Amino acid sequence: MHNNTKSLRHWRRHVLALLLPLSVITPQSYADFGNYQSHSLTDTQLTIITDEGQLKIAPQGDHALEVHYAPTGVAQLPSFALPEQRATASALSLKNFNDRLELTSQSLKAIIQKHNLTIAYEFKNKPLVAEEAGLFVQDSLRGFRFALTHGEKIIGGGQRVMGMDRRGQRMPLYNKAHYGYKTQSNQMYYSLPAVLSTNKYLLVFDNSASGNLDIGATESDVLQFEAVGGRTSYLIVAGESYPSLIENYTLATGRQPLPPRWAFGNFASRFGYRTEQEVRDTLAAYREHDFPVDALVLDLYWFGKDIKGHMGNLEWDRKAFPNPTAMMADLKKAGVKTVLITEPFILTSSSRWQEAVENDVLAQNAAGKPKTFNFYFGNTGLIDVFHRPAQHWFWSVYQNLMLQGVDGWWGDLGEPEVHPDDTLHRLPERVAAGSEVHNVYGHQWAKLVYDQQRKHFPDTRPLVMMRAGFAGSQRFGFIPWTGDVARSWAGLKPQVELSLQMSLLGLAYTHSDLGGFAGGETFDQELYVRWLQYGVFQPVYRPHAQDNIAPEPVFHDQTTRDLVRPFVKLRYQLFPYNYTLAYENSTRGMPLMRPLFFEDESAPALIDNSTSYLWGDAFLVTPVTEAGIKSVSVQLPKGVWFDYFSGQRYRGGQIIEQPTELATLPVLVRAGSFIPMVAATQSTRDYDSSQLTLHYYHDKTVERAHGKMYEDDGRNPNALRDGQFELLSFNAKQLRNRLDISLSHAGGYSGQPPQRNIKLVVHNQSRKPRRVALEGESVPFAYDGDAQRLIVPFNWQHQNLTVSIH
Structure with a gap:
């Protein structure tokens, strides 16, 4: 007990010494990490000893590296960004040269200079990003500096209102409430010491201390992280595309477990x-x-x-x-x-x-x-x-x-x-x-x-x-x-x-x-x-x-209720689609809301677009954020798009003015999309997909299309781990005189529907088909010429089947 008390007193004195104000570091104050002395390598970690301390580099999955500098005498904290159960990775390999070490994981290479130790990174043998001066440690500050390239755009820093590209900004890393914020905020509730680059790398500074993130503000070609204490460590992640970059990042830092089914319903909430x-x-x-x-x-x-x-x-x-x-x-x-x-x-x-x-x-x-x-x-x-x-x-x-x-x-x-x-x-x-x-x-x-x-x-x-x-x-x-x-x-x-x-x-x-x-x-x-x-x-x-x-729609007038009610019910009708987005997030890290720059990675200017976004792959949403407007400007990705409410067809790759009125929201659906829907219920407890409406947005420009639907019991926390789920797959194939839509099924869970009554709705069907066949046998259908919509009802017992529209 005496030794423990003495230790606590020591640490109290140490941490109180850290309580100095943050300041901007000048270049002259940087210290390097010294010179290489020795190293050791295992399958899962490289350890380097220098005359300033110890450096450890460990893979977190095949496309991410944890880099932990531990200067002698500098107190550290544990990693918070990384889970206790680390992502597995292929074995490391190392080449030792007179002036450098080259550490290679499956796709990342760390090139470590032995003199005045710094690290540069390559991804699949192409330059990715490099430390500019590496680690620095002062009495009151510690952090890292990385070089920025010309034209590179940077997302990151967490919750801020300052535009999507944060390059040229210096922002506090200190979670702080901003009551009543509007169109500008440099500091908010949830700061993140992390950035994502258009050069397709992601950096996370695994340091929980108060600090700053300077993204080319003080020096235009330098990204600088600085903090008053904490862990001198970062995570470097690479990927071939933005989605794969996020997938690799969440593999390293942990994936979101599936929320309960009821989390996707309507919440009644107020203060209070x-x-x-x-x-x-x-x-x-x-x-x-x-x-x-x-x-x-x-x-x-x-x-x-x-x-x-x-x-x-x-x-x-x-x-x-x-x-x-x-x-x-x-x-x-x-x-x-x-x-x-x-x-x-x-x-x-x-x-x-x-x-x-x-x-x-x-x-x-x-x-x-x-x-x-x-x-x-x-x-x-x-x-x-x-x-x-x-x-x-x-x-x-x-x-x-x-x-x-x-x-x-x-x-x-x-x-x-x-x-x-x-x-x-x-x-x-x-x-x-x-x-x-x-x-x-x-x-x-x-x-x-x-x-x-x-x-x-x-x-x-x-x-x-x-x-x-x-x-x-x-x-x-x-x-x-x-x-x-x-x-x-x-x-x-x-x-x-x-x-x-x-x-x-x-x-x-x-x-x-x-x-x-x-x-x-x-x-x-x-x-x-x-x-x-x-x-x-x-x-x-x-x-x-x-x-x-009142925040609840039920306490407003009938006109307001009648305007809002169809949208609340649409939320419930879309549950199979939305829940499938949750599955994609929990298994791959894909966000439910996705930026337009996912659509064209060769156009970094799309990063700046925050007026529209993708909800999954199928929907393009442009919220109305001004009073009294009759249309919104929408930057369409390539392909063909349909107005969800009117059915109007638009050719992609252009900026359009999408009409809107108070009863509708500017929402577009991508041609080739499958959208599974159900009837709205009073709560998700009553959710039932045995009666399933499957919408397919047909266009002759789309030769092949694929969609899926994930389902489990909505409660089991181990559904993914234990395989207690089913995955429905939908495919469309455009032939010369025929459109084939096929359904298949994999997996299962206790309580799943033994069969489903499907109502297949094919949009943009410009002519009434002369025949619709289910596995080669003609079946009845309905056709609405005004809406250009084909409806084919059938019973599905989860066997592989094809609907052919002639």
Whole structure:
């Protein structure tokens, strides 16, 4: 005990010495990593000893390398970006020359200069990127410098509103709330020390400390990462295409587990429901006005009647919610899940303050006492989510609430919103200052909730909605949102940029508070409708706002309800398509929202387009972000595209003006797309794909097309691992006088439909067919000449079959 106490005191002195202000480093202050002395190689790691310290390079999959510089005497932290179970890779090979070492994985080569050690990288024998001065370490700063090439565009840095190409920007790496943001923000809730280049490499600086990311701002040809402490390590990833680059990155940092089926439904949410009766009345309104709903989110009033003074109670206010267990059971009977907000702050005025102190739950000050400070909600301490006793205590709260009936978690204020730099956290390795682990606090909090739920409730899929995290947080079922956006057109404008920037770095479920959260004095029907229309084609459908204006459509007038209802139901109809996007994300890392530059990698200018995006491969969506407009400009990728609502055909490779009205959203469908759909239900609990409508968007310019549909029971967390799923495949082949559409099936799961009644809908069928055959036998069909649409109903028992349209 005496030695442990002495060690804690040592680390407290060390971390307090780190609390110096950030400054811009001048080139003269750089130190190199010394000169090569020796090396050793195994199948999985190269270790180099220099006169300045030790360098380790290890593959993370076949297309990524972890590069960890460990200067002598410089304190390190563990990796947070990489999972404990590392991606497997082919064996390394090494060539030793007089002036350099050349380390080769399957596709990446690291060329390590022995004198004034720096590293350059090649991908498949072509130059990729190089350290400009490599590692630098000062008394108060440490980091890396990389060379930028002429014309290179850079995405990265996480949530910012500054345009898609971040080159020329210097941005703080410090997760920080930006209440009521609009069309500009250099610092927000979820910063990421990571960049993606048009040269098709991805760099992640695996350092959780406060810092800056300078992407050619101070020096136009230098990318510089700098931080006040933390781990001197980075991950370099390469790929032949942008999708393969993201696939390789998520293989290294971890893939998003499949969310529960209900996560794709409609959420009832506001700030906030104050009583059990208000909860019941809200769900009654959803049923009365014929709106599907899958989840109800309770904000901070579940544990206190006022905004201030109660945070940290983490227990039901029994005056407002007299029987929460029965309430949540009734919600479940109606197909509605309960999601609770929790925060990591324990106020000194809360009912659990003394319990938290006695159980050693709180982060400490330099004297080893609970660190307290003031913020908006009161005088508080902060749960030390890095400290094992605190983790055990915090999880016991979650476990008890889950036993009562809670289904999902909303972690708020997890930047943390207020986090003094001299707060001390106890990691297993050592004590760390708040400034060293600030950016990974939400990541660690999510890991705690996710890991413990998987352990104690192994038959459930965690839903962990968090406002802040780190690189790799996606592996904890992490669902971020874009924070307290202004309830205005200016707040709606940057939402595509924010979601794309996050999705391209693994955080594919980033979404916005539909309708906007902050402010707004009067109800703007057009803004509200446009935002909720956009929500159909974003990862999570969750209207949420301050309740001076109702965020739920059921509390607005009939005209508003009638405008919004078809879109909420469309969300449910599209579930088979959307769930297949989730499958692609969990197996390959592909984002659900995809940028247009995926379509033409030879046109880097497309990186700047954040007004339109792809929802999967089939849909091209352009949210309406201005009032009163009758059309939007859309930059069409190559191919043929159809207006989803009117059927209008457009030739790709041009900019069009796509008409719109308040009852429609500018959505296009790619020719050659298969879109499986079902009837809308009151909740996804009632989802049934035994009656399946399969849309195919036919065009004679598309000779062959392929689509798929993923399905499992929506609950089993091990469905992918254990093969408890089915994958339906659809193929189209255009022949001279015939269109063949074939269906096939693989796999299966308990409870799957034994057969399906298919309604095949072929769009852009300009003439009535003279014959439609199923496996060579003529079958009845319907043809709508005005809509140019062919409908072929048939029963499918999962055998391979072909529909031939003559």
